[in-house]
Amino acid sequence: MRDESRDKAADKGLLASLRVGDTLALEQAIDLFGGYVAAVIRHTLGSQARNEDCEELVSDVFVALWQAAGSLSPESRLKPWLAVVARNKALNWARAQGQAQKSAEAAQSLVSPAGDAGPYAESAIERISRDGLIIRALETLDEESRELMIGHYLKERSIKELSEATGHSQSSIKSRLFRSRKVVRTYLQQEGYA
Amino acid sequence: MMEGQTDNTYPTTPGATGAKAGLEKLMEEMKMDTLLALEPIAIDTEKVKELAFRRILAIPEDLGHHNAPQGRRSRPMPRRSPTRRLDPTRRKMPYPRMLVAACIVVGSLFVGTAAYAIGSALMVGNNPLDWREKSSYYGYSVPNLDQFNVPIGQTLESDGASVTLDAIAIDDNLVKAFLTYRFNEPIEAYLTEEARSLYADRPDDSGFRWMAMEVVGAPSIDLGGLVLSPSIFPGGQTNLKDTDSYFADDEYRVYKTSVQYLIPEMLPDQLDVTVKISPTEGYYVLKPAVSEPLTFAATIDKGSAAQYTVAFEPGIYEFDIEGVTWKLDLKKFAKTPFGTLICYDTHNDEGLVEETRFIGRGDLRFFDQDGNSYHGISPGSANSGRLMVTFFSDLPESATSLSFCPPIKQPATHDRSYPVTDIGVKMPVTPTRGFYLRDYRIEYTPEGFVQTIVSQPYGFTDIKVDITELPPEAIEFQGTDKLYQVSFDGMSGDFQNDAGDIAPQELLGLQLSDFDPYDPATNLFTQKVRYYSAGEDTLRRIPGIRVRYSEWDVGEDYRYDFAQAKTLTFG
Incomplete structure (x- = not known):
């Protein structure tokens, strides 16, 4: 919790500095998150990108951060934002390299069944649904966690609504959902989804 | 059972209300979980910064053309109006009078x-924002300067030490004197207890070097009547750096140091050179190592010594700072084997400088042809008046040009x-x-x-x-x-x-x-x-x-x- 609040405050300070054109804040962001952004890009692209490409993509991500800082919410968390942008930059780069299909597979490999060459968005969900995997995965959870997962993901209830309904704090709800996702992910992996 | 939840059934068929979207969201968040759990990997963050800042700062090509290595994509550097600020809102900010110094x-x-350390503060680096470790001028410059040095080898005795003027390196732009002090006692004996405790915890032997600097002071050099001294412009001393010097023995008795000055005017080849060491005194000095002035004298044929600096033609350069012409009178600009020095006169009075928001003397920004930035300083007495000497120590061999431009101050x-x-x-x-x-x-x-x-x-x-x-x-x-x-x-x-x-x-x-x-x-x-x-x-x-x-x-x-x-x- 302490690290969380500290990171949040640090993000807020960095964003505030970036918004006023503080170049050193960008340097600090690169110092803090450069290695992480590189990890996301490497995770997304695998070995198809050289180190030089990786470095350029990392720089692209931080240029994007610089350009977007003014429009980001002051409460935005940098790491998730950078993760998404890094992944998208990597995918765009891969597409530009004419390897869209391959990169898409690599990028979406988290829950894609091994050998599934179809687009992830359809095939994975369809297969998970068709095979009832999601049901079995959810059934491995305790009752309260399962109800939270169903409420949030399948019945589209917001964190706030769930918080009000259960009496738990919103951060507690988020934590429970995070842990539940981990359980579900592990189950799906055991069932053949890489 | 959660309040408000009526059953424990749930849609499982894609296409059912919210189900597919919910599953997509779940999958996306699981992917994010994976991404967020990744551990950072090693990366050259300095290179990333360079790439990013070349785009963000829109460094002009003539200041930083990026030659992409073969096989690597080259990044065009966007141009934009030079008057555009990174944050346009800053221009609208009212400019407060400077009430106090920074x-x-x-x-x-x-x-x-x-304060004592200030005289030695030196900022250099490939990034204008970096503060880099300095080099040892004496130590590393001697091998480079062997071919340029005029051996002297004179030794003079004083009460507490003997001093040898080992050599002088001189050409049209720079004179550098190398000296060896042989103290009769370990250096600590010359200092008060307060000074010893002050420097006791310094890493390595830097504390001893600082002690020696307290005891030794900075020699002046007289070149045929042109006196170069820490207290007199022109010149600009760079002696007050502990990294200019080192102890050659384990007992801290044999101390090697150097002093250097820019030569602001053309001098005849045949020169009577005098190196003068003044008696040491000061708050921390318990007893002087040199109680009477020591004066080394030699005649040097400057013309026979190799030119070891690259100099530039003096000239006056003008900048338009928000409608006011700001002049920089370049007196001397010398690239040497151990550093680059610039001496200039701003030709501007303080009021004008303030009104035009120019950041002041000594804050020019220098760039080489690759866009690498250098930020040097040689403060002290040379900063007095309008004249300024700036020193860079690590301009690389690859640098073929140096550009300078004024920074514009903003509140x-x-x-x-x-x-x-x-x-x-x-x-x-x-x-x-x-x-x-x-x-x-x-x-x-x-x-x-x-x-x-x-x-x-x-x-x-x-x-x-x-x-x-x-x-x-x-x-x-x-x-x-x-x-x-x-x-x-x-x-x-x-x-x-x-x-x-x-x-x-x-x-x-x-x-x-x-x-x-x-x-x-x-x-x-x-x-x-x-x-x-x-x-x-x-x-x-x-x-x-x-x-x-x-x-x-x-x-x-x-x-x-x-x-x-x-x-x-x-x-």
């Missing part, structure tokens, strides 16, 4: 007697806080300068706790001016969800305020602060604050401590006006 308040850092107030637990984290105070946290420790003692913070500054042009006071009130104790903001009344000595579960009086009953001055050998400030009331149990309840770094008033933000850059090409 003042930085850095929590948990005390500078105090750093700013900065106040930032950083946790002090992340060693190595950069803590900007302004967009151009701040500190790296190099060490942070809390020690528990029977009396209370002792906090030590070691920071490394970057981006400062003149520490003596910039950091005038470093009070303790900026320390913040981070509670569970609130900060313990401790304020300190300098008049009454009372600590005041705060919020949280732990009363401040539990923390701070008595405060004593020890501080080392800035150490140029390591580029570090070290501050130790002793809080003699809080015990370990109390402190354990505080989840974090952080330091507030703030700066105000003087408009230390600035941008570079690349459009007006002037370029000097090396011969």
Whole structure:
């Protein structure tokens, strides 16, 4: 919790500095998150990108951060934002390299069944649904966690609504959902989804 | 069962209301979980910064054309209006008069007697924001200068030491004298106990070098009537760096050092050269090593010595700073094997400088042909008046040109806080300068706790001016969800305020602060604050401590006006 609040405050300070054109804040962001952004890009692209490409993509991500800082919410968390942008930059780069299909597979490999060459968005969900995997995965959870997962993901209830309904704090709800996702992910992996 | 939930059934068929979207969301968040769990990998962050800043700062091609290596995509650098600021809103800010010199308040850092170190403060680097380790001029320049040195080998005796003028290196632009002191006793014997304790904790042998500098002082050089001295312009001494020197023995008796001066005018080849060492005295000197003036005299044929500097034609360069012409009279610009020196006259009075928002003497920004930036300083007496000598030590061999452009000052107030637990984290105070946290420790003692913070500054042009006071009130104790903001009344000595579960009086009953001055050998400030009331149990309840770094008033933000850059090409 302490690290969380500290990171949040640090993000807020960095964003505030970036918004006023503080170049050193960008340097600090690169110092803090450069290695992480590189990890996301490497995770997304695998070995198809050289180190030089990786470095350029990392720089692209931080240029994007610089350009977007003014429009980001002051409460935005940098790491998730950078993760998404890094992944998208990597995918765009891969597409530009004419390897869209391959990169898409690599990028979406988290829950894609091994050998599934179809687009992830359809095939994975369809297969998970068709095979009832999601049901079995959810059934491995305790009752309260399962109800939270169903409420949030399948019945589209917001964190706030769930918080009000259960009496738990919103951060507690988020934590429970995070842990539940981990359980579900592990189950799906055991069932053949890489 | 959750309140408001009517059953425990759930849609499982894609296409059912919300189901597919929900599954997609779940999958996406699981992917994010994976991404967020990734561990950072090693990356060349400096290269990333360079790539990013070339785009963001729109460095003109003639200042930083990026030649992409073969097989690597080349990045076009976008051009934009040179008058455009990174943040357009800043232009609208009212410009406050400079009320005081730059003042930085850095929590948990005390500078105090750093003044002596100021003369040696030197900022150089491939990044204008970097503060780099300096090189040892004596040590590394001797091999490079062997072919240029005129051996002298004269030795003179004094009460406490014998001094040998080993050699003089001289050409049209620079003179450098190499000296060896052989003290009769270890260097500590010449200094007061206070000085010995002051330097005792320095790393390596830098403390001994600082002691020697106290004892030795800076020699002056007379070139046929042209006196070059630390106290007289022109010239610009660079002797007051402990890294200019070293001890050649383990007993700290044999001390080698050097002094150098720019030569501001053309001199005849045949020169009577005098190197004068004045008696050593000073607050920390217990007994002088040199009690009477020592004067070395030699006649040198400058014409027969190899030219070891690359000089540039003097000239007057003009910049338009918001409608006002600002002149830079380049007196001397010499690239040498051990550094590059520039001597110039701003030709502007202080009022004009202030009104035009020019940041002032000594703050030009220098770039080589690759866009690498160099920021040097040679403060001290050479800064007096309008003339300025700046010294760079690590201009690389690959540099074929040097461009300079004026930074435009902008008003700013900065106040930032950083946790002090992340060693190595950069803590900007302004967009151009701040500190790296190099060490942070809390020690528990029977009396209370002792906090030590070691920071490394970057981006400062003149520490003596910039950091005038470093009070303790900026320390913040981070509670569970609130900060313990401790304020300190300098008049009454009372600590005041705060919020949280732990009363401040539990923390701070008595405060004593020890501080080392800035150490140029390591580029570090070290501050130790002793809080003699809080015990370990109390402190354990505080989840974090952080330091507030703030700066105000003087408009230390600035941008570079690349459009007006002037370029000097090396011969």
